[in-house]
Amino acid sequence: MVETETPNWRPMWEILGIDMEKHDMLLGALPEIYKKIYIDAQKSRPEGMGFFEYVVGDIHGIRVSELVKAQEEGKKVIATFCLYIPDEIIVALDAIGVGLCGGTNFSNYASEGLLPANTCALIQSSLGFGLGNICPYYAIADLIVGETTCDGKKKCWEILGNHKNVYVVETPQCKDRPQAQVHFITELKALVAKLEEITGNKLTFENLKAAMEKIQNKRAQIRRIYNARMNNPVPISGKDALLVSQVAFYDDPDRQIQMVGKLADELEQRIEDGVGAISKDAKRILISGAPMAIPNWKLHHLVETKGAAVVAEETCTGTRYFESEYEIKGDTIDDLIEVLANRYLRINCACYTPNSSRKEDIIRQVKEYKADGVILYTLSFCQPYDIEAIGLEKALKEEGIPVLSINTDYTSDDEGQLNTRIEAFLEML
Ligand code: BJ8
Numbered sequence: 001m002v003e004t005e006t007p008n009w010r011p012m013w014e015i016l017g018i019d020m021e022k023h024d025m026l027l028g029a030l031p032e033i034y035k036k037i038y039i040d041a042q043k044s045r046p047e048g049m050g051f052f053e054y055v056v057g058d059i060h061g062i063r064v065s066e067l068v069k070a071q072e073e074g075k076k077v078i079a080t081f082c083l084y085i086p087d088e089i090i091v092a093l094d095a096i097g098v099g100l101c102g103g104t105n106f107s108n109y110a111s112e113g114l115l116p117a118n119t120c121a122l123i124q125s126s127l128g129f130g131l132g133n134i135c136p137y138y139a140i141a142d143l144i145v146g147e148t149t150c151d152g153k154k155k156c157w158e159i160l161g162n163h164k165n166v167y168v169v170e171t172p173q174c175k176d177r178p179q180a181q182v183h184f185i186t187e188l189k190a191l192v193a194k195l196e197e198i199t200g201n202k203l204t205f206e207n208l209k210a211a212m213e214k215i216q217n218k219r220a221q222i223r224r225i226y227n228a229r230m231n232n233p234v235p236i237s238g239k240d241a242l243l244v245s246q247v248a249f250y251d252d253p254d255r256q257i258q259m260v261g262k263l264a265d266e267l268e269q270r271i272e273d274g275v276g277a278i279s280k281d282a283k284r285i286l287i288s289g290a291p292m293a294i295p296n297w298k299l300h301h302l303v304e305t306k307g308a309a310v311v312a313e314e315t316c317t318g319t320r321y322f323e324s325e326y327e328i329k330g331d332t333i334d335d336l337i338e339v340l341a342n343r344y345l346r347i348n349c350a351c352y353t354p355n356s357s358r359k360e361d362i363i364r365q366v367k368e369y370k371a372d373g374v375i376l377y378t379l380s381f382c383q384p385y386d387i388e389a390i391g392l393e394k395a396l397k398e399e400g401i402p403v404l405s406i407n408t409d410y411t412s413d414d415e416g417q418l419n420t421r422i423e424a425f426l427e428m429l
Contacts, residue, residue, distance in 0.1 A: 009061045012068060016139040023134050026106055027060065030295065037301045038239060044277050046236055046270065048263030052243050055251060056294070063250060064136040070096055071140065076199045079141035081126065082149055083316045083347050084171050086340050089192055091253065092211035093201045098137050099249030100144065101293030102126035105410040107134055114159055115152075120382040121409040122293060123152045130160050137250060138164070143198050145191070147171045149351035150384055167194050175345045175352045184341045192337075208336045212328050218253045219322035224264035226319060229311045230369050233276020234284070235267040238310020239300045240277070245317045246294040278309040283429045286369055288314035288362050288392070289377035290385050296410060299377055302418055308426050312369040314362050315377070320347050323361075350384035358388070359395050366401055372429045373402035375422075380409045402429055 013023060034056060055063070067077050078090045079100045090097040102125025110132025111124050129135035130144075138144075146157035146168045157168050169187050172180035192203050201207075225244055228235050244263065248256055270276075285308050287299060292315065300310050312319060324346040326339050348358040362374060374396055378385040389405050396403040404425040408414055 006058050006061055007065075009065065012065060013060070013136060016064075016068075016136050017133055018136060018139060019133045022132060023060075026104075026134055029106070030059070031057070033295065037297050038243070041301065041305055042237055042239065042277070044275065045240060046263060046266050046277070048259070048266045049236075049240050049243070051259045051263075052240075052247050055247050056243065059294075060136050063252075064140060066252065067096060067098070067137075067140050071142075074200075076142040077137075077140050078195065078198075079137060079144045081145075081153065082147045082171075083320060083349070084147050084149065084344050085145050085169060085191070086188065086344060087253070088208065088211045088215050088340055089188065089195060089203070091214060092203055092208040093192075093195050093199045094207070095142075095195060095199050095201075096252075098141070100126060100129070100135070100137055100141070101249070101291065102129050103246075103293035103296030103410065107132050110134070115156075118381045119152055120150075120290075120379045122290065122379055122382075123156050125293070125410065127156050127160060131163060141165075143167055143194075145169060148173075149349065150382070152381075167191075171351075172345075173351075173353060176354070181338075181341055181345060184345060185337055188337050188341055203333060205331070205333050205336065208333060209328055212326075212336065212340070214253055214257075216325065216328075218248070218256050218260070219325070221257055221260035221264055222248060223322045225260060225267060226312060226322070226369075228264065228267035228271060231271045232284070232370065233274070233280040234278055234282070234309045234311055235270035235276060236263075237277045237300075237304055238285075238287075238313070239297055239304055242292060242297065242300055242310075242313065242317065243294075245313075245321060246292070248321070249294075249317075278304065279307065283308040283372045283426050284311045284370055285309065286312045286314060286362070286366055286371035286374045287318075287377050288358075288374055289389070290379045290382055291316040292377075293317070298408070298410070298412075298415075299375070299406065299418075302415065302422055303375070303426075306419075306423055306426055311371055312365055314358070314365055316347075316349070319361070319365060320349070350388045355388065359392060362392065362396065363399055363401070371401075373404065373425065375425075376403060376405045378405070378407045380407055 076095045078095045079098050087097050107128030108124045110128040130138045144166045148170050172183045324343050326343045376389040393403050
């Protein structure tokens with residue numbers, strides 16, 4: 001992790017009501033994990049990763065201080081958990097969006113007794129961060145926006161709502177139906193009304209259009225990183241690309257446009273110069289499945305320490321975040337909201353039925369990223385992704401695509417077994 005002098009953030013955390021003892025433990029452990037995974041295990045990293053390293057190195061500091069300052073100036077902080085909640089609406093209303101999610105089991109102690117043991121790691125972790133007062137992004141949020149995707153999350157909002165200001169968007173279940181579009185538009189308008197009430201600002205055609213342009217630009221920069229990953233040798237490791245995506249969820253969109261854009265420039269130059277982050281002969285792996293919230297770097301680390309390269313992620317912390325571009329067209333707010341609804345309903349998530357386009361996305365991406373094999377990644381006790389993985393494994397094999405299914409959690413208990421299975425899979429490719 002970059003050794004830079006960081007200001008003393010303790011007074012800020014104390015004002016936010018952070019449990020300092022637990023927080024010290026959390027931040028105390030992170031640099032070592034980061035060093036092992038990112039510094040010691042990698043060579044030939046792009047220089048542009050320095051910025052992302054700095055952001056992670058001060059994960060609860062500088063960005064939180066920006067949010068505190070923005071709140072003092074009257075802005076609101078809106079926290080979300082799912083790609084289905086449009087950033088565009090939050091930005092248009094001059095609020096700040098932060099993606100909240102838990103990628104470590106460190107926080108699970110705080111959700112113990114509130115969730116059954118057979119709850120997915122992501123929900124256990126997220127709820128623990130929220131209730132344990134160890135995440136300043138939770139502490140500072142003026143509103144937490146949930147959604148009705150999987151059952152575990154639905155129940156999580158009820159528990160969280162006893163302690164925080166929570167609003168739930170009802171995402172439709174059969175997203176391909178015409179009535180789902182009508183319903184989602186109604187829900188998005190209700191979200192607009194809620195956010196107008198919280199922010200005191202009014203949605204206009206102009207501010208929504210400007211926000212859509214900004215968010216599309218942010219996504220376009222991330223797409224450039226992914227486009228670069230289609231090359232051989234791959235100019236950036238999967239681990240580093242994952243970090244870029246994870247940071248994108250909570251950093252300032254304008255800064256992201258600039259810094260991700262700068263990194264993309266560097267990667268494009270690396271391609272021209274034939275510089276790779278991982279050997280040209282490395283096996284190329286596409287990972288598909290559940291999102292990987294920061295600091296969940298487990299699977300990428302296991303794959304890349306075996307000499308392979310993760311070249312893309314068909315996940316919400318991967319391609320689902322930036323694919324489904326849209327044309328900004330229309331003359332009214334309603335027109336723009338319809339464009340947004342159609343775009344978001346195209347995100348292929350296992351919580352919806354049917355979700356057959358996900359298979360098509362994976363097959364297309366295997367070709368685009370020239371992947372030698374696919375790893376289907378599911379979190380233990382996540383039924384939607386688990387069930388889809390069975391059908392996808394069969395379907396991909398029928399297409400002649402080598403596939404490995406991995407079901408895991410945030411612990412390191414299964415690393416020995418996973419190492420053996422991943423090694424065998426890579427040898428077979
Ligand atoms: S659009 S993937 S961000 S819902 S792993 S909590 S599904 S039990 S996260 Fe997601 Fe939106 Fe879909 Fe993307 Fe439930 Fe499964 Fe846990 Fe999950």
